[in-house]
Amino acid sequence: MALLFYSDGFMKNLTETQKNILNYIIYQKTKAGITPTLAEIANKFGYKNRATVQQHLQAIERKGFLKRKPKLSRSLELNIQDKFFVSTPVIGEVAAGNPLTIYPDSIDTVQLPTIAYFPNDSFLLKVKGDSLKDAFIFSNDVVIVNPNSEVKNGKFVVAILNDAAVVKRYYKTDGKIELRSENPEYQTIRIDENFPAFSLVGVVIGIYRSLERQN
Amino acid sequence: MALLFYSDGFMKNLTETQKNILNYIIYQKTKAGITPTLAEIANKFGYKNRATVQQHLQAIERKGFLKRKPKLSRSLELNIQDKFFVSTPVIGEVAAGNPLTIYPDSIDTVQLPTIAYFPNDSFLLKVKGDSLKDAFIFSNDVVIVNPNSEVKNGKFVVAILNDAAVVKRYYKTDGKIELRSENPEYQTIRIDENFPAFSLVGVVIGIYRSLERQN
DNA sequence: TATTTTGCCATACAAATGTATGGCATTATT
DNA sequence: AATAATGCCATACATTTGTATGGCAAAATA
Numbered sequence: 001m002a003l004l005f006y007s008d009g010f011m012k013n014l015t016e017t018q019k020n021i022l023n024y025i026i027y028q029k030t031k032a033g034i035t036p037t038l039a040e041i042a043n044k045f046g047y048k049n050r051a052t053v054q055q056h057l058q059a060i061e062r063k064g065f066l067k068r069k070p071k072l073s074r075s076l077e078l079n080i081q082d083k084f085f086v087s088t089p090v091i092g093e094v095a096a097g098n099p100l101t102i103y104p105d106s107i108d109t110v111q112l113p114t115i116a117y118f119p120n121d122s123f124l125l126k127v128k129g130d131s132l133k134d135a136f137i138f139s140n141d142v143v144i145v146n147p148n149s150e151v152k153n154g155k156f157v158v159a160i161l162n163d164a165a166v167v168k169r170y171y172k173t174d175g176k177i178e179l180r181s182e183n184p185e186y187q188t189i190r191i192d193e194n195f196p197a198f199s200l201v202g203v204v205i206g207i208y209r210s211l212e213r214q215n
Numbered sequence: 216m217a218l219l220f221y222s223d224g225f226m227k228n229l230t231e232t233q234k235n236i237l238n239y240i241i242y243q244k245t246k247a248g249i250t251p252t253l254a255e256i257a258n259k260f261g262y263k264n265r266a267t268v269q270q271h272l273q274a275i276e277r278k279g280f281l282k283r284k285p286k287l288s289r290s291l292e293l294n295i296q297d298k299f300f301v302s303t304p305v306i307g308e309v310a311a312g313n314p315l316t317i318y319p320d321s322i323d324t325v326q327l328p329t330i331a332y333f334p335n336d337s338f339l340l341k342v343k344g345d346s347l348k349d350a351f352i353f354s355n356d357v358v359i360v361n362p363n364s365e366v367k368n369g370k371f372v373v374a375i376l377n378d379a380a381v382v383k384r385y386y387k388t389d390g391k392i393e394l395r396s397e398n399p400e401y402q403t404i405r406i407d408e409n410f411p412a413f414s415l416v417g418v419v420i421g422i423y424r425s426l427e428r429q430n
Numbered sequence: 431t432a433t434t435t436t437g438c439c440a441t442a443c444a445a446a447t448g449t450a451t452g453g454c455a456t457t458a459t460t
Numbered sequence: 461a462a463t464a465a466t467g468c469c470a471t472a473c474a475t476t477t478g479t480a481t482g483g484c485a486a487a488a489t490a
Binding site: 266269285286287288289 | 476477478479481
């Protein structure tokens with residue numbers, strides 16, 4: 001089962017403001033597909049001056065979450081990949097937003113790539129482990145997840161349950177939700193649709209598999 | 216045997232220069248993660264002036280492959296998704312290189328997500344049939360084929376044999392070529408490497424599978 | 431042949447962009 | 461209590477950036 005949890009933990013050293021700015025940058029970079037300028041960030045947060053943003057970025061960079069390329073516009077680089085694997089995950093509510101992070105000891109791990117360009121509102125998860133092998137989705141496959149796609153019975157979904165994220169097949173009947181694995185080694189999860197610790201992240205709309213560097 | 220068809224040729228209306236520039240933009244946007252500026256494009260192609268690039272971009276936009284956002288830096292948007300769909304596939308003999316022959320009864324459309332990096336020299340094929348199902352490549356999967364990638368034993372290749380295209384696993388020993396299916400229902404093809412009706416098209420470097428419109 | 435498209439350059443300009451510096455109030459940390 | 465970090469603003473400046481315009485030659489098209 002793919003375990004993952006919502007941000008916050010790995011942003012521990014960041015202040016609230018810095019977190020918000022970093023999240024905005026991640027959002028723009030991954031979902032809108034364009035890195036914001038200082039002016040755009042300032043505008044987003046209501047700052048009257050770019051220098052304010054400038055200083056926040058310097059702080060975020062100092063803490064190792066960003067890489068700034070001097071003089072280059074829209075050149076902010078995220079440096080959070082190694083921050084995904086956190087030993088002490090923070091358990092909180094799973095709101096919309098980025099990024100998802102991973103339990104290091106989970107059987108399956110999912111990694112949210114930060115560099116890929118996303119044309120629409122989707123994002124990517126890299127599958128680790130074999131819980132979906134019987135659905136012909138394998139470790140290192142990249143699944144494309146859309147949070148706004150209609151959830152239908154039989155579709156693969158990414159869901160968060162008890163602060164753990166899973167990729168499973170979705171079935172709903174009479175308010176009861178079933179999350180089935182294709183691999184019989186993993187048990188089907190049955191919950192009520194109003195179960196508080198449950199939330200749907202999105203629908204898996206595609207799979208990408210690289211055969212190039214596979215060994 | 217897997218019947219497939221070619222789904223490139225979508226840049227047909229573009230000139231060579233425009234193609235190169237568009238490819239560079241796609242590459243930077245998807246791989247490097249940042250949309251280039253006019254100056255960067257000019258520098259890449261050795262232009263002494265940004266206006267040259269400016270005019271090329273206008274041309275590319277006029278042909279519908281780009282969307283420029285006025286005054287906004289690094290804001291080029293790709294508009295190539297619908298260009299992947301070829302309404303009238305070319306039906307002809309199978310020549311070396313592009314375009315490939317299309318079987319009239321296998322007409323379909325393919326949409327490649329922009330997140331999957333698409334090398335300049337690669338093209339897409341949609342898999343038809345189940346000869347590769349035991350390799351977990353299924354009908355309607357889209358394979359990304361590179362004609363310049365090194366062919367090694369065990370790799371999936373696209374080959375043309377007697378005017379029919381196949382996707383199979385490649386093995387070569389002593390001038391003898393074996394094309395193996397993973398599905399035992401399909402026999403292994405054994406030919407001499409100089410067999411006239413045989414030609415290698417390329418190596419499968421990636422797979423894309425859509426789960427969206429699957430019914 | 432005439433016309434359009436393509437390809438490249440030069441100059442010019444307003445706006446955008448990243449950066450530097452100084453200031454000041456509030457909040458954490460030691 | 462003293463010090464450091466955070467948060468925000470203002471001004472200033474050199475480049476960068478997209479854009480507009482004009483010019484010219486080669487290639488494609490009508």
